[in-house]
Amino acid sequence: MFTLLTGIRPDAPGEEPVPAWVTAGIVMVFGGLTIWLAAKTHQGRNWARWALLGYLMLGWWLSSSELTEQFMRSPLVGFIDVLCIGMELAACGLLFGGQSAAWFTDLARTREPPGR
Template identity: 25%
Template sequence: MDSISSSKPRAVEIAVLILWLALAVGLVTSVATLSHAALPVSSTLVYSILAATFAVSAFFVYKISRGRNWARITYLILMLLGMFKTVPSLVSTIEHAPFSGTLSAADVVAQLVAVALLFTGASNGWFERRTP
């Protein structure tokens, strides 16, 4: 494979950057929200689950940046499944905590934009060439 055809498309570079930023914003928002919440279980358990979730997400973003098509598809599926729980709660979150809710809504939109960029024509071709 020559260096020109194997270079990462700009859409993928932007998408990966957006995903890293969305991950960071999501982590900060989650920690800030949880720090003020009355938790029905141990805070250690909640923060452990949060850390594991973000570690898995970071793993997928890393693999996407390395051109792994399975990671791109898996991330898309997991993100869409997560939207079923996230999107309906955004309205009440925005009403009760406008800053945090708006930040969460922007995070969701950013992830949708990033995933859309990962499935554009140039991105599709790059992922298909990168898959062994």
């Protein structure tokens, strides 16, 4: 989201600049969704862990189509995008592997079924 700040990501040739209020709205909606899913994951909600993975995968798929163009327009923005994707991949690896996977499994076993 850092690259959405004015002056960081150059406008594509022939495109109108995006108003700041639109950028702020997009950051608030998608940033809020990310924070909400992360909070639910932290509470041990397994569905949120999978929803967060799907949400991130959709972002990777959408950004991968523009990655080469980003590097050509601004190597700094391309590098930041690749760095962010790498950190997200590492975080997902930690979230789904090793002790995290065991924690979610143990938590699911100890939870009572709804209605009891």
